[in-house]
Amino acid sequence: MTQTGEKLVPHPHLKQFYEDESQREEFVNRIFDDTASKYDPVNNILSLGSGIRYRKQALIRSGLTSEMSVLDVATGTGLVAAAEISIVGPKGSVTGLDRSYNMLIEVGNKLNIPLIQGDANVLPFADNSFHFLTMGYALRHVDDLKGTLKEYFRVLKPGGILLILELMRPTNKMIYRIVQLYFRLMVALISIPGIGGKNEGRLIKYYWDTIDKFVGSNIIINTLSETGFEEAKSHQIFNFFTEFTAIKP
Numbered sequence: 001m002t003q004t005g006e007k008l009v010p011h012p013h014l015k016q017f018y019e020d021e022s023q024r025e026e027f028v029n030r031i032f033d034d035t036a037s038k039y040d041p042v043n044n045i046l047s048l049g050s051g052i053r054y055r056k057q058a059l060i061r062s063g064l065t066s067e068m069s070v071l072d073v074a075t076g077t078g079l080v081a082a083a084e085i086s087i088v089g090p091k092g093s094v095t096g097l098d099r100s101y102n103m104l105i106e107v108g109n110k111l112n113i114p115l116i117q118g119d120a121n122v123l124p125f126a127d128n129s130f131h132f133l134t135m136g137y138a139l140r141h142v143d144d145l146k147g148t149l150k151e152y153f154r155v156l157k158p159g160g161i162l163l164i165l166e167l168m169r170p171t172n173k174m175i176y177r178i179v180q181l182y183f184r185l186m187v188a189l190i191s192i193p194g195i196g197g198k199n200e201g202r203l204i205k206y207y208w209d210t211i212d213k214f215v216g217s218n219i220i221i222n223t224l225s226e227t228g229f230e231e232a233k234s235h236q237i238f239n240f241f242t243e244f245t246a247i248k249p
């Protein structure tokens, strides 16, 4: 487990990207700010089938229905939020939050929803505010897993549902090799100017390194239970695409 003091960090220090832990937050902000304008086209190339359709299916599977109020943390360019809007309808609401200013500009150009610049670890909302909370492909990037999950518990209403989408390191050796090779090829392809560029190539390398070094599913499920969530579980596709769900009692 990667635990420092009271904090539970998602992966060990990655010195190929930042020199020491104190620089991690700045690194994460910069890499997403620098790639925000190309995030959607890069995501289309890389998606491996985890596009908007998959996000929508995962939301429905987890219990999102019309008229719910939703907070989408780490909304990025709004791919999860867009699927949510189509499910909750006009009587529901979707709010997006992200730490990257440039990502918020991108989502603001596409979706007409309240957007807030903030950190998953310190949510600017009252207790018991939302029926549903989502985080798509960003738990690997937070500063403190425990602090983040505590915040999710706090802002969800009793009976509220949490859905975290993540890419987990495959435990099957063959699938691990296939996914590792796929990411290596994608780093080479997406680094080509015109398709992506140097920053985008580095982002994909960072994705793989964080997937490879991320704490296991059992730690996420245990931390959800320790935080007070009930029915914490994961659903996996291809031993890679993972949906963590839990309910606030």
Ligand SMILES: C[S@@+](CC[C@H](N)C(=O)[O-])C[C@H]1O[C@@H](n2cnc3c(N)ncnc32)[C@H](O)[C@@H]1O
Binding pocket: 028, 029, 032, 073, 074, 075, 076, 077, 078, 079, 080, 097, 098, 099, 100, 103, 118, 119, 120, 121, 135, 136, 137, 138, 141, 142, 143
């Ligand atoms: C891979 S993108 C995912 C975007 C979107 N959820 C999706 O499914 O496509 C990760 C996003 O997480 C955001 N992020 C990373 N750490 C964060 C934090 N601690 N608090 C809020 N947002 C964060 C980044 O700025 C980036 O927009």
